[in-house]
Amino acid sequence: MTAPGRRSSTFTRLLRHGFTDPSAAERLLDGPELAPVRNDPVLLEALGATADPDLALHGLVRLLEAQPTPAARRELLDTLIAAKPLRDRLLGVLGASAALADHLARHSGDWQALVQYEPRDLHPGVREFERGLAEADDPVSLRVAYRRCLLSIAARDVCGTIDVAQTAAELADLATATxxxxxxLAGAAAPEDTALCRLAVIAMGKCGGxxxxxxxxVDVIFVGESTEGADEGKALRAATRLASHMMRICSETTVEGSIWAVDANLRPEGRxxxxxxxxxxxxxxYQRWAKTWEFQALLKAKPVAGDPELGEQYLAAVEPMVWHAAERDNFVPDVQKMRRRVVENIPAAELDRELKLGPGGLRDVEFAVQLLQLVHGRADATLRSGTTLxxxxxxxxxxxxxxxxxxxxDDAYRFLRSLEHRIQLYRLRRTHLVPEDEADLRRLGRSLxxxxxxxxxxRREWRRHxxxxRRLHEKLFYRPLLDAVAQLAPGEARLSPEAARERLVALGYADPAAALRHLEALASGVSRKAAIQRTLLPVLLGWFADSADPDAGLLNFRKVSDALGKTPWYLRLLRDEGAAAENLARVLSAGRLAPDLLMRAPEAVALLGDGDGGSGLEPRGRAPLEQEILAAVGRAGSAEHAVTAARxxxxxxxxxxTAADIVDSYGTEANPAVPxxxxxxxxxxxxxxxxxxxxLAGTLRAVVRAGWGDTLPTRFAVIGMGRFGGHELGYGSDADVLFVHEPRDGVDEREAADAANKVVAEMRRLLQLPSADPPLLIDADLRPxxxxxxLVRTLKSYEAYYRRWSLVWESQALLRAEPVAGDEDLAARFMELADPLRYPAEGLGEDAVREIRRLKARMESERLPRGVDPKLHTKLGPxxxxxxxxxxxxxxxxHGWVEPGLRTTRTREALAAAxxxxxxxxxxxxxxxxxWVLATRVRNAVMLVRGRAGDTFPSDSRELTAVGRYLGYGGGHGGDMLDDYRRTTRRARAVVEELFYGA
Structure with a gap:
């Protein structure tokens, strides 16, 4: 029996070495198993270095007890004391894993798998593990061999010989070998099935990654094919039997426990x-039915067993689809939905302990990385790794x-994975919950x-990571504005109001007090809306500051957010689609027209985020537009309501x-090139x-429907003229038109004329009803x-007029004539009437040329507004x-009568043909x-910036700067813009003097 004094000294030493139950430890040390080494300080020091010295000592005694002979026990003790590598490995495993201690107690000779300590032993791969499993000839022996290999991985892990990434990789390699x-084994049990089929096992999830x-x-997908000459149906049934048997071998519980479950639920159609x-x-x-999450899962697909050629064929077939998954409709919302569904399924009592699926857990890192891979891996093959780190x-x-x-x-993920490994290693149970017991937490902490x-x-490290x-996941996953840099310093929230105002002034905000009020209104509170906007505002402030009017941008953003902030899709759009937030910032700070349109139809903000590069901003053609408007008109109860719908x-x-024009003119951080x-x-x-x-087509339909039902007494057509007919309307252009009609068979000409005039009058009235929208004015002044x-004539009346009275300017005006609405046959016959007039068979005589020149000179002198610098007038200036x-x-x-290319209503096309x-x-x-392009761009810019049409550059400095930004000039370069405009138009005037005036 140990003397009290000695006992007290040992007790103290055990406490100092980290034992929590020194009395029990002292009894074990005094037992016969450890008698030869009880006084060896090396043993106590080694036990004290483990995660749980009490657990390690208990496991060591059990292992010694399990040795078959005293000689075997002595060999183990001698090797343990003499060989530090074995001592560290064995005791490290025993102090971290009760389950592996149980395995060693059942298989007392397996400790010798830890003796080797050579470079080739440090990082085994699939082949080395296959050799370790080679002698297994049934499911039970396979389990024993698997645990023996697992023991070697755990030993290297707890000793720090390999890091967490290498540990995970070795575990995946061991799973592959298994x-x-x-x-x-399944094939050996059914050789007739093996002869019928080829079977490939595709690892998914963490094994594949x-x-x-x-x-x-271990998530898998099975691919089967028939061998040459075999029936496909029989082959698939044989492959299914082999796959099912393989799954049972791994999953079923025997006297040696189970290995792990093989899960095939990621296969097409799941269970x-x-x-x-x-x-x-x-x-x-995958081509027809797969959901977005299935392509996300395939990111980690890797052939691991069975027919290697078939496995590679599978990978080659699905990989291109994986890297185009981000082009699918609702891609980001689908990925988010999957992530939210995972979180929602966590029991409330476990949410704060969930290491993998909880907020800030492993899955957040993995989802963020996978989303960014799928988005950018389309064009960058370097991103296509299935391994998270x-x-x-x-x-x-x-x-x-x-x-x-x-x-x-990377640091956070490594820590969380290391903690997950240590939690699972203790009992070799599938869990991701951080324990609540202090002893368990102590063991885990020491193991790390x-x-x-x-x-x-x-606890502190876990919460910190x-x-x-959570912060970076919110930034990178829910708000992937990847290349944006916040313009405010990290400590901005602690700035004094005065310092904040100074910072805003430095960013170009003219009214910092108002800007601060907007920011407070947008970002204060604990609502989801405020939280999302707090993450967006630093970036948005920078984009607004990059515009000509940051204050307007911020004010408009507040207006849009007030209108749509409670609409889930709006916040989702800004949070999830980086292009949408930047596009919105550009649009809101580029002038008045686009924001005014958006304020009257806030839901149109959805167009800004429709796919990469804002594909939702691609203009729609006339046919689908007309179809939509006519459908809306058909549903309306009155002509007024119909025109409101068309508007x-x-x-x-x-x-x-306008949004597409602004985005492409300014460029974005993601796409800085300007078309x-x-x-x-x-x-x-x-x-x-x-x-x-x-x-106009919709308005015409509404008028006819309200006054005459389905059929007007006269055929009626609208001919576009001027810029309208030339497909060159600007944002503020009037619609120049001619109206033509032709009585239907059996209809009195007076009745037909009355109907046609009523149609024109009603169209003009409806389109001039008070509205906050940009006006659509019909101008018929180019009529005979x-x-x-x-206002309206019959086709015969036009023919008679043009034959007898037409002037040269009227023939010139017809160069832009093109049908835009109404009876297509009537419009076509009008064009047949116009062609000989606008493209005269003998060309123009000198008298006609002189008349055109005279009219042009008269227009310049009479229509140019007084007080305007002629050189800066985009329409009438030189x-x-x-x-x-x-x-x-x-x-x-x-020359149009001999050069077909000149027979176009479009200015640039005709110039190219000339x-x-x-x-x-x-x-x-x-x-x-x-x-011509520059002058047109200036007119469009003026309308975008000021919200009203204009033919000259604005005089207000901020508006002038905004026009300059639209044209590609940075702030402070308004003078350069005006100089460039004068120089460009001066050169053009010189050409005009020669070619038009014959100078």
Whole structure:
């Protein structure tokens, strides 16, 4: 019996070495098993270095008791004391895992698997593990061999020989070797099935991602094909039997327990689908039926067992679909929905302890990384790793995640995975819950190197890392504005009001007090809306500051948020689609027109985030617009309501066009390249012209329906003229038109004329009803006899007039004539009437040319507003729109009868045709084209900025700056813009003097 004094000394030493039950430990040390080494200080020191010295000592005694002979026990003790590597490995495992201690007590010789300590033993792969499992010839022996291999991984893990990423990789390799061994056992039991089929096992989830846990379901998908000459149906049934047997071998519980569950629920149709499918069946399913989450899951797919060729064929077939998943409709919302569903399924009592699925847990890191991979991996193959930490490193290297953010995520993920490993290692049970018991927390803390107050330190570190993950997950997953840099310092929230005002002034805000009020209104409170806006505002403030009017941008954002802030999709749009938030910021700070349109139709903000690059901003063609408006008109109860509905469509589509114009003119951080200026002009002109035509068609339908039902007594057509007919309408342009009608068979001409005039009058009345929308004014002054002539004529009346009285300017006006609404046959016959007039067979005589020149000079002198600098007037000034258009039209009238390319209503097309026909040099054509495009862009910019039409540059400095930003000039370069405009138009005027005036 031990003397009391000695006992007291040992008791103290045990406390100092970390034992929590020194009395029990002392009894074990005094037992016969440890008698030879009870006084050896090496043993106590080694036990004290483990995660749980009491557990390690108890496991060691059990292992010694299990040795078959005294000699075997002595060999173990001698090796333990003499060999530090074995001592650290064995005691480290015994102090961290009661389950592996149980295994060693049952299989007392397996401790020798830890003796080897050579470089080749440090990082075994699939082949080494296959050798370790090679002797297993039944499910029970396979379990024993699996635990023996697992023991070696755990030993290297707890000793720090391998890090958490290497541990996870080795666990995945061991799982791969085990699946192969289990499949081999299943095949040996049914060789007739093996002869009928080829079977490939595709690992998914953490096994496929080469980052498995100690205890986890191993997710798989099975692909089967028939062998040559075998019936496909029989082959699939054989493959299903093999797959099912393989799953049972791994999953069923025997005297040696189970290995892990093999889960095939990620297969097409889940539990409801066949366990094994052919490759073509897999491909057909993914092409037609798969949901977004299924492509996300396939990101980690990896062939691991069975037929390797078939496995690679499967991977080659599905990979392209994986990397186009982000192009699917509702991609980001689908990914979010899946993440939310996971969180919602966590019991409330476990939410704060859930290490994997809870807020700030492992899944947050994985989902954020996977989302960014799917979004950017389409174009960047370096991001296509199934391993989370490798993918995170690639995202940082590619600039998709800030390096500081990536380092923090990497650290947090490693800590959380290490904690998860240690929790599972203790009992080898599948769990992700952090224990509540202090002893368990102490053991876990010590296993992670925390020694002062292990339980308290562990809690602090765990909360710190989950806080980091939660913050970065919110930033990177729910708000992936990846390349944005906040313009306010990290301590901004602690700035004094005065310091905040100074900062806003530095950012270009003219009214910082108002800006602070807006920020407070947007970001204060604990609502979800306020929380999301708090994450957005630093970035939005920077984008607003990059505009000509930051104050207007912030004010408009507040208005939109007040209108839509309670609408879930609005916050989701800004949070999830980086382009949407930036596009909205650009639009809201670019002037008055687009924000005014948006305020009257706030739901149109959804257009800003429709896919990459804002594909929702692509203008719609005339046919779908007209179809939508006519359908809305058909549902309306009156002509007034019908036109209101048509105006609603027009308002939304005008916003679409203005927003696209602004976004493309300014460029974005994601897409800084600005498209060709001419292409921008053509797109706006075509979109506004198509929209105007569709609106007139709807108005015409409403008028006819209200007054006459389905059929008007006379055929009626609207002919677009001027910029309308030329597909060149600007945001503030009137719609020049001619109205033509033709009585239907059996209808009195007076009745037909009365009906036609009523239609015109009612159309004009309805379109002039008071509205806050940009006006749509019908201008019929280009009709025969001008304002003195009737608003509408029959086709015969037009023919008679043009034959007897037409002036040269009226023939010139017809160059832009194009049907826009009404009876197509009647419009076509009007165009047949117009063609000989606008493209005269013998060209123009000198008298006609002189008359055109005279009219042009008269227009310049009489219509130019007083007090305006002629050189800056975009329409009538030298080198402006009128100069270019009249020059091109002179070419058309002179040569259109022999040059088919000139027979177009579009100015730029006609100019290109004149160049192709060598009527103008390439250099002169380019000069005229540049001037025309620039002048058109200026007019569009003025309307966008001021909200009302104008033909000259604004005088207000801020408005002038905004026009400059639209045209690609930075702040402070308004003078350069004006100089460039004068220079461009001066060159164009020189060409006009030569080609039009014959100078």
């Amino acid at each position: 699946l192969r061994a289990a499949l081999a 080469h980052e498995l846990n100690y205890v986890s379901d 409801n689908g066949p366990l094994v499918r052919t490759l073509s069946s897999h491909v057909a399913y 490798d993918a995170l490193q690639a995202l940082a290297a590619g600039g998709y995640i800030g390096r500081a953010d990536a380092v923090q995520l 190197g925390l020694r002062t107050d292990p339980a308290a330190e562990l 989950t806080g980091v993950v 609603g469509v027009r308002r939304r589509e005008l916003f679409r066009t 060709d200026q001419g292409a921008l002009v053509d797109r706006v002109g075509g979109a506004v012209s198509d929209l105007t035509a569709a609106t 006899e001008g304002k003195s002539g009737p 080198g402006g729109l009128s100069d270019v258009e009249w020059t091109v039209q002179l070419f058309q009238m002179r 160049r192709a026909a060598e009527l103008i040099s390439g250099e002169d054509a380019a000069i005229l084209d540049e001037a």
